[in-house]
Amino acid sequence: MPYSGGPMTEAMYYVLLALLSPGHGYRLMSAVSEISAGRVKMGSGTLYGVLTRMQKDGLIKAIEDDGRRKTYAITEEGKSALREEYARIKAMAADGAVIERE
Amino acid sequence: MGYKRFVINKYEPWEDEKRLEELSAKGEFIKCYAEGFAYFKKGDPKRMKYSIEASAFGLHGKKRRFYEENGWKLACRGSDINILANEEPNAQPIHTDRSEYAHVIQQFHRIMLGLIIFLLVLMLLSYFSVVWLFPLLTHERVMCFADYSRYFLPHEMRMSVIISIIWLVDTVVIAFYLNDLVSAGRFIAGNIESGKAAGRAISLNRVMTVIVAVISVLGAANIVFLLRLEALSGEYPADISDVPGEAVMIDEFFPEGTFYPLLTEEDIEKYIVPSDIKKTAKVTEDEATRFTSAVTEEYFQYGQLGAYIPEGQTQGGVAVTWCRYLKFNTEFSAGLAVDDVINFHKELFIRPKFSIVTEFDPKGTEFDRVIAVSSADSSTVVFVVQKGRTVMEINVHVSTDNLTAEEVFKNFPIFEKNS
Numbered sequence: 061m062p063y064s065g066g067p068m069t070e071a072m073y074y075v076l077l078a079l080l081s082p083g084h085g086y087r088l089m090s091a092v093s094e095i096s097a098g099r100v101k102m103g104s105g106t107l108y109g110v111l112t113r114m115q116k117d118g119l120i121k122a123i124e125d126d127g128r129r130k131t132y133a134i135t136e137e138g139k140s141a142l143r144e145e146y147a148r149i150k151a152m153a154a155d156g157a158v159i160e161r162e
Numbered sequence: 163m164g165y166k167r168f169v170i171n172k173y174e175p176w177e178d179e180k181r182l183e184e185l186s187a188k189g190e191f192i193k194c195y196a197e198g199f200a201y202f203k204k205g206d207p208k209r210m211k212y213s214i215e216a217s218a219f220g221l222h223g224k225k226r227r228f229y230e231e232n233g234w235k236l237a238c239r240g241s242d243i244n245i246l247a248n249e250e251p252n253a254q255p256i257h258t259d260r261s262e263y264a265h266v267i268q269q270f271h272r273i274m275l276g277l278i279i280f281l282l283v284l285m286l287l288s289y290f291s292v293v294w295l296f297p298l299l300t301h302e303r304v305m306c307f308a309d310y311s312r313y314f315l316p317h318e319m320r321m322s323v324i325i326s327i328i329w330l331v332d333t334v335v336i337a338f339y340l341n342d343l344v345s346a347g348r349f350i351a352g353n354i355e356s357g358k359a360a361g362r363a364i365s366l367n368r369v370m371t372v373i374v375a376v377i378s379v380l381g382a383a384n385i386v387f388l389l390r391l392e393a394l395s396g397e398y399p400a401d402i403s404d405v406p407g408e409a410v411m412i413d414e415f416f417p418e419g420t421f422y423p424l425l426t427e428e429d430i431e432k433y434i435v436p437s438d439i440k441k442t443a444k445v446t447e448d449e450a451t452r453f454t455s456a457v458t459e460e461y462f463q464y465g466q467l468g469a470y471i472p473e474g475q476t477q478g479g480v481a482v483t484w485c486r487y488l489k490f491n492t493e494f495s496a497g498l499a500v501d502d503v504i505n506f507h508k509e510l511f512i513r514p515k516f517s518i519v520t521e522f523d524p525k526g527t528e529f530d531r532v533i534a535v536s537s538a539d540s541s542t543v544v545f546v547v548q549k550g551r552t553v554m555e556i557n558v559h560v561s562t563d564n565l566t567a568e569e570v571f572k573n574f575p576i577f578e579k580n581s
Contacts, residue, residue, distance in 0.1 A: 066355070069355050070259055071258075071259040071261070071262045072262075086231065086232065089232075089254075100258075102254065102258055103255045103256045103257050103259075104228060104232040104254070105213070105229070105257045105263075106257050106258045106259045106263070108225055108228050108229070109262050109265055110262055113265060128227070
């Protein structure tokens with residue numbers, strides 16, 4: 061089912077964040093781990109699935125393919141979706157701040 | 163080592179992965195898996211990481227290369243799963259995000275759906291072809307269907323038995339796939355991030371369950387129908403008193419002459435040779451057979467051998483008549499039967515002779531349709547008459563007098579009853 065806004069999976073969100081700097085498979089796994097301070101560890105199957113799906117949905121594109129590995133980059137559409145998701149998560153976090161006052 | 167029972171849940175494989183890791187640490191490595199059984203090969207104990215994923219088409223191309231780059235090799239391929247092994251015991255599992263794994267299951271769900279629809283279409287085509295053909299079933303076809311199995315099966319093994327076995331196997335296979343589809347749908351609904359996709363998976367599960375149930379019940383009903391069809395299609399001797407009043411009797415057949423039916427073999431010996439004919443012989447049937455079928459209410463066939471003496475002559479020849487009387491359940495079936503009989507005789511007469519089909523104007527007679535099929539140089543004429551649901555097929559053969567269809571028709575008493 062093509063992405064049409066709405067909540068992203070954690071994997072989508074972190075891969076889009078990681079792809080703000082173009083990268084290939086193995087590099088992306090490390091980047092996701094770095095961005096999340098080691099909280100998110102991404103498996104090969106999850107990464108392969110999320111890259112294939114987001115490329116199909118136009119959120120990312122392959123900018124280099126040497127036959128062995130593909131280098132991906134985020135598209136404008138992907139950036140826009142990422143900003144929307146970030147705003148949504150931020151709003152949710154702000155709403156959830158009430159729990160700290162209890 | 164050998165085979166052992168090893169059930170893998172492809173939707174929640176985490177525990178199964180751990181079991182595989184424990185076994186490899188003991189020196190047992192999975193090599194083959196199919197439907198709850200796995201083959202393990204003995205080797206040096208080694209700590210390894212295992213990952214299992216649902217997959218309808220195995221592991222190929224770019225995906226395989228991607229996995230291999232990250233140290234994952236295909237340890238074994240099951241019918242609908244990939245079991246991957248990594249020599250690095252602390253490697254990340256293949257799938258680390260349940261929402262993303264739900265997308266993998268979603269693809270699997272679509273494939274299962276396609277497979278079930280394909281099987282259901284095959285089921286419908288194979289099981290219900292007979293039911294769909296029901297309006298087209300003439301008596302001959304019903305008899306043919308009932309007898310079909312005897313050519314390649316033991317007598318007690320009827321078509322309904324074969325179809326029942328196929329139905330049972332198909333139903334079990336479809337139920338197995340349906341169970342998988344429902345489990346996949348539940349996993350998607352519980353894990354995918356899209357509410358719409360979750361709702362669709364659950365609706366699809368319900369719709370497919372109802373469709374499979376309805377088609378299976380229809381399949382069972384079809385078997386009951388076939389059993390009835392077979393039970394109804396039979397042959398047994400009939401008494402002459404069974405022949406209904408409106409059926410044409412043999413002595414009505416002969417134009418401008420006299421028919422002298424023969425009672426016994428001795429009569430045949432005596433009278434076939436041109437000679438004086440005794441006019442005292444009684445009308446009788448040398449064979450009367452009654453049939454039943456799912457599409458006919460009554461079906462008789464009877465024939466008679468006799469001598470035919472043309473008007474004004476003292477010598478005649480062999481006359482053979484054969485009449486089949488069929489009363490169908492519907493007028494539509496009766497109409498189809500008429501076409502069937504005509505086509506059969508047209509084909510019969512076409513070699514080595516050619517056939518002539520004459521359609522008579524039934525106006526003035528008591529019949530709706532009267533058609534004669536004959537060959538140009540034969541004394542055999544086949545009449546097919548229809549009135550409502552009743553069809554009669556009358557074969558007349560006179561060895562010494564070549565009668566054309568028109569000549570026989572012109573003099574046929576039954577065609578002139580209401581004229």
